[in-house]
Amino acid sequence: MKKFYDLHLRVPLEDFGLAERIINRASKLGYSGVGVPLPPHTSNETVSKLQHLCDSVDIDFVTRADFVPKSANELLMLLRRFRRKFEVISVLCLSKAVARQAAKDRRVDLISFPSIDVKKRFFDAAEAELAANALASFEVDLFSIISASSFERVRLLSSLRREVALADKFSVPVVFSSGASGEFSMRTPRDFAAVGLLFDMPLPRALDALSTNPLTIIKRNRAKLNPKFVAPGIRIIQRGKDCEE
Amino acid sequence: MRRMTRQRYLAIKIESTQPIDEKEFKQTVWNTISRLFGEYGASKTGLVVVEYDANKNRAILRCANVATEIIRASLTSITEIDTKPAAVHVIRASGTLKSLHKNLPHTNK
Numbered sequence: 001m002k003k004f005y006d007l008h009l010r011v012p013l014e015d016f017g018l019a020e021r022i023i024n025r026a027s028k029l030g031y032s033g034v035g036v037p038l039p040p041h042t043s044n045e046t047v048s049k050l051q052h053l054c055d056s057v058d059i060d061f062v063t064r065a066d067f068v069p070k071s072a073n074e075l076l077m078l079l080r081r082f083r084r085k086f087e088v089i090s091v092l093c094l095s096k097a098v099a100r101q102a103a104k105d106r107r108v109d110l111i112s113f114p115s116i117d118v119k120k121r122f123f124d125a126a127e128a129e130l131a132a133n134a135l136a137s138f139e140v141d142l143f144s145i146i147s148a149s150s151f152e153r154v155r156l157l158s159s160l161r162r163e164v165a166l167a168d169k170f171s172v173p174v175v176f177s178s179g180a181s182g183e184f185s186m187r188t189p190r191d192f193a194a195v196g197l198l199f200d201m202p203l204p205r206a207l208d209a210l211s212t213n214p215l216t217i218i219k220r221n222r223a224k225l226n227p228k229f230v231a232p233g234i235r236i237i238q239r240g241k242d243c244e245e
Numbered sequence: 246m247r248r249m250t251r252q253r254y255l256a257i258k259i260e261s262t263q264p265i266d267e268k269e270f271k272q273t274v275w276n277t278i279s280r281l282f283g284e285y286g287a288s289k290t291g292l293v294v295v296e297y298d299a300n301k302n303r304a305i306l307r308c309a310n311v312a313t314e315i316i317r318a319s320l321t322s323i324t325e326i327d328t329k330p331a332a333v334h335v336i337r338a339s340g341t342l343k344s345l346h347k348n349l350p351h352t353n354k
Contacts, residue, residue, distance in 0.1 A: 029334070146322045150280060184260065184332045187321050191335055194317035198281065203314065 002207065004189035005214040007035035007064060007088060007110070008141060008177030013046055016053075021183060023053050029188045033060030033218070035177070037090070040065055040082045062218055064088040072101035079107045087221045090139060096122045103130035109217050110137050110175060115144035118155045123163040128170035135220075137213060138167045141179035142192050160199040173216070174201070176209040250291065251310035254345045255338050257320065259302040261331035267297040269327040270304065278319045290315055295342065305345065313338065 006026060011019040011034075026034050036050055047063060054061035065086040069075035075091060075098055083089060090110035093099035099122040102108045111131060113121040123138060131138065140160065148156055167174050176196070180186045189210045196206030223229055228236040259265055271294055278287040290312040296305040308316045320333045339345035 147324060184324070184330050187332065188334050191317055191321040194314050195321055197314045197318045 002211040003032035003215060004030060004210050005033040005035065005060070005062070005218070006031050006178045006180070006186075006189075006210075007062065007175060007214045007217075008090070008139070008179045009034040009036055009186075010179065010181040011036045011050070012181070013038070013042070013050075016049065018182075019050070020053050022180070022186070023050075023059065024057055025183050025186050027057040027059045029186060031059065031189065033062055033214075035062040035064040035088055035214070037064045037066045038086070040078070040085070060218075062087050064090060066090050066092060068092045068094065069098050070094070072097045075101050075105070079105065083107045084225065087225065088217060093122055094120055099123075099127055100130065103127050103136055104134050105136075106134045108134070108136050109221065110139040112139040112141065115141060115148065115156055116152060118159050121159050121163065123166065125166060125170070128166045128172050131172045132170045137173040137175045137217060138163065139175045139177060140164075140209070142176055142187075142195050143179040143185050145195060145198065147185070157199050164199055164201050168205075173213040174205070174209045175213050175217070176206065177214075251340070252291075252307050253310045253313045253338055253340060254295065254342050255306045255308065255313070255316065256336045256345055256349050257304040257306060258334045258336045259304065259326070259331060260334070261302070261326060261329050263329045264299060265302065265326050265329065265331065266299055267294065267304075270294070270297065273323055273326045274306075274319065277323055278315065281319055281322060282315055286315060292316065305342070307342075310340075 009022065009026060011022050023034065034054065051061045063086045065082055067075060067078045067089065069078060088109050089107060090112060091102040091108050092112050093102055094114065099111065102111045113123060145153060145156060164174060176192055178186060178192065193203060193206035193210055230236060259270065275287065278290060289309065291309040293307045294304055295307050306316065317335055320335060323331060323333045325331055337345060337349055339348065
């Protein structure tokens with residue numbers, strides 16, 4: 001059975017009652033894990049509270065940071081400071097320079113673009129090629145499609161159709177996330193997968209965008225954040241006296 | 246001989262803070278399908294509301310098997326019903342009404 005992940009559940013950190021209800025709802029809707037965007041300087045106490053909430057409903061908690069850098073240098077600085085603190089790093093690209101840097105940097109997991117301003121969607125063939133080489137995934141926030149007004153939605157779907165086809169051509173994984181911030185903006189994974197139909201994404205690929213693709217990112221990053229990790233394919237098995245034999 | 250169109254039955258859960266009646270629900274569903282897929286697309290769905298339980302906020306819809314994903318996508322994009330914030334979830338889908346009722350949790354039938 002597939003494990004479904006919603007990597008962008010915007011849980012309000014100031015209202016733990018609502019946070020608890022949202023996480024409970026995610027569990028009831030059939031998600032195995034949720035990614036909660038946290039501010040870079042989040043206290044360990046907040047993280048452990050959220051972890052506890054997720055553990056209580058048997059759901060995997062994934063820490064995520066959303067960066068909105070103004071320049072490529074700012075992105076590099078943010079990555080240097082916070083990459084090892086979060087399991088998933090997402091970059092919202094507002095300029096072409098940031099988009100290119102995010103796509104070629106192996107520390108970036110998800111690249112996303114503003115949903116309303118279609119002119120700021122820089123996911124073209126060059127971007128897709130860079131992202132494919134750096135193992136970055138293309139993130140689609142589904143609630144932005146659902147909540148958009150009619151004309152905005154037409155333009156957004158048109159852009160997404162082209163971008164998803166490019167991602168397919170260059171083998172860039174697509175990740176679907178809800179972007180939900182309330183109980184009424186959450187849907188079952190199967191219902192979200194059906195939204196892929198609106199931009200010509202086949203159902204099996206849409207289901208992968210909610211299960212296999214996010215899970216691959218999480219597994220890869222957890223392995224890297226493990227203290228025993230040295231480099232891809234190399235990890236410490238034993239230390240100290242055990243190694244003398 | 247004319248081949249029969251295969252049907253699909255969908256059990257729906259409607260979530261809202263306020264009560265929703267059948268007429269409002271039907272209107273919203275049809276409006277959403279027409280807005281997303283046009284009148285031509287809507288005409289191919291063969292959508293019928295088979296049952297509606299306002300107390301349990303549940304409904305059963307019948308549609309053409311080939312149009313199931315159209316209906317799912319449309320139901321997913323419902324964010325309000327008659328200006329009341331709402332969410333619609335497909336809780337189960339089946340080829341026959343009998344098996345849908347059989348597998349539906351807490352059904353009376």
